[in-house]
Amino acid sequence: MSDREIADKILKSMEELYGFVPLVCEVMSERPDLFIPSSNLSRALFEGEGRKMDKKTAYLCAVAAASAVGGEHCIKVQGEHAKDAGATKEEMLEAMTIGALMAMTRSESIAFRKYKELFEDE
Numbered sequence: 001m002s003d004r005e006i007a008d009k010i011l012k013s014m015e016e017l018y019g020f021v022p023l024v025c026e027v028m029s030e031r032p033d034l035f036i037p038s039s040n041l042s043r044a045l046f047e048g049e050g051r052k053m054d055k056k057t058a059y060l061c062a063v064a065a066a067s068a069v070g071g072e073h074c075i076k077v078q079g080e081h082a083k084d085a086g087a088t089k090e091e092m093l094e095a096m097t098i099g100a101l102m103a104m105t106r107s108e109s110i111a112f113r114k115y116k117e118l119f120e121d122e
Helices: 004-020 023-028 030-048 055-069 072-084 087-117
Strands: none
Touching: 004 023, 004 030, 023 030, 030 055, 055 072, 055 087, 072 087
């Protein structure tokens, strides 16, 4: 089976699983040599037999990370998966808040280091 055929098979399974193909996957599939390994990693992390986290925790981690980087569409998709895996409204809010906090403290860390540099002589 060619890489193109494998990529198309992955896209078809995404369509069946999600009801749509995420835009990132659609675009990345133009380069099957990049798309296939990326898809395999995602599948291993969220669906793989060797994973150590339960699905709900893994998807809540994804929600937190998507919240931190402002991934609006990822928050929606991973949030739906988290809900399907049993995440509660409260758990979802907590994951989103943790992600938002990490983004804020990262910004503060960068900004306040520059602040200290700017005023180190004062």
